[in-house]
Amino acid sequence: MEEADFAAHLTATMTGSALTMLIGLGHRTGLLEAAARGPATSAGLAERAGLQERYVREWLGAMVTGGIFTLDAGEYTFPPEHAKFLLGDTAANLMPSLLTLSAFTGILPDLERAFAAGGGVPRAAYGPYLETLGAKTGDSWKHIYREHLVDGFFGAVPGLTERLTAGARVLDLGCGAGNAIAVAARAFPASRFTGIDINERVIDQAKETTSGLPNVEFAVGDAAELTGDYDVITAFDAVHDQDRPDVVLRRVHGALREDGLFFMVDTNFSSDVAKNVGNPLAALCYSISLMYCTTTSLAEGGAALGAMWGTETAREMLADAGFRHVDVLESPRPQNCVYACRP
Ligand SMILES: C[S@@+](CC[C@H](N)C(=O)[O-])C[C@H]1O[C@@H](n2cnc3c(N)ncnc32)[C@H](O)[C@@H]1O
Incomplete structure (x- = not known):
């Protein structure tokens, strides 16, 4: 330049x-x-x-x-x-992300200290700033699921819609406030959905979000201790932030039936920074990764994969966890891809 x-x-x-x-x-x-x-x-x-x-x-x-x-x-x-990009209940509205980004300025002094001293900024430290600015981090995804979950995300994987329509045992790992399950449980009444999350507060929200739906249940639980016999395990934006992602992926593999599917939505970048140069979304995603994903994981002594772990690292880790067939598919959002992983 x-x-x-x-x-x-x-x-x-x-x-x-x-x-x-x-x-x-x-x-x-x-x-x-x-x-x-x-x-x-x-x-x-x-x-x-x-x-x-x-x-x-x-x-x-x-x-x-x-x-x-x-x-x-x-x-x-x-x-x-x-x-339409700053108001309204649609996936186009970027306000929840914009407010979340602004809230990160509150934790900058702690982040700067961690650059020198090590460690990280714990998740709880963000709460007051997010609340002051009125940022609801789940809101963007709520609208995205409503508009794109069934046709866009699930539709990307051949045969998945048919399987869910026929009736499947589904676990959503790191389900957050239950926004994805709320949409899926309505669209696929013959399937049964279990959501687990380590955060008790969001599990309470998830119960509220899905109240009245007969085919859902939630539990507070650590994905690193997952067991079961599921047809489908989903993870929406919930793997790269894990403190022990390698353990979680092995647990997911072990909790699937032989013909099961692990459906993971995560960020769509390369693990090689040089290959991300010129990607218009990369600098923003590296910044969010630094100001949230990486530092919150380091605060817990976690793996700190960060949001930019990339498709190459994800493929390696999925293979190490035992998945023999992994397809990386386009999603309705350029910053996300869908991993369809079979044991
Ligand atoms: C970025 S949020 C995504 C939430 C939800 N999937 C969504 O799309 O709205 C990641 C979620 O993973 C949860 N989480 C992190 N570590 C976990 C663990 N070890 N076991 C279960 N949930 C975990 C967090 O509490 C958080 O709700």
Whole structure:
């Protein structure tokens, strides 16, 4: 990159960071919701949102010059084709991820200390920052499952939909708030779904998310101690954060029937950083991996695979765990792939 190009690149990087903060502020103050109701002057929008005009005007300046809003004859517009990425109950809405990213600034001092002293930042340390910023980390995935789980993710694996329709014993490992199971249990009433997670609080949420569904059950449990005889084991974004991923994968292999399937959704990158250069999603994913996945694992003395462990390492670890056939398939999201693993 030429010097001048690099300077421009760095300025754009700082602009992105500043806009991320101000978009989060727009969410919390209600400005984004208010602006989505139609074009307005700064005074009109301030009145609509019940806020101070002077602040709103400066915020609008950033929004319009930052390409989020448009400006015409003194009126600011939040175009619907932009608003759908920051508002609403759809998978397109990036707000949950944006707020989560902002929350990481709270743990930066601890992370910096860990660079020198070792160890890591424990998961519990993130809670207050996520709560202050109103970030609900599961929300993005909730919408993604609703829109893409059945046709997109399950549909990527030949024969899986038919097996679930006929009726299968399914375990979801690291089920979190039960968002995937809620969709799957409704779509496949003849199958029976068990969710396990090490975190008691999310298991309570999962029970709430799926209340009334007759074919689900949940348990607090450690995937590193998994046993059973399942037709299908699923893991959505739940393997690379494991403290002992090698043990977990061996347990998964051992808890499947001979004709079983391990269905793993994880990140879609190379294990070789050089091969990720030019991938537009890689820098963001390395950053999240550093600020959450890697450090939370190190805090527990874990393997710290990180979110960028990559398909090559994943294949090696799956083979070491005993899986003889592993297909890596495209998913509806470019940053994720689907591993279809057979014992
Ligand atoms: C990134 S979240 C994904 C949650 C859920 N699968 C989803 O897609 O919404 C990873 C989950 O794995 C759980 N987890 C981490 N280590 C675990 C372990 N050893 N056994 C069971 N669950 C674990 C965490 O508590 C967390 O809920």
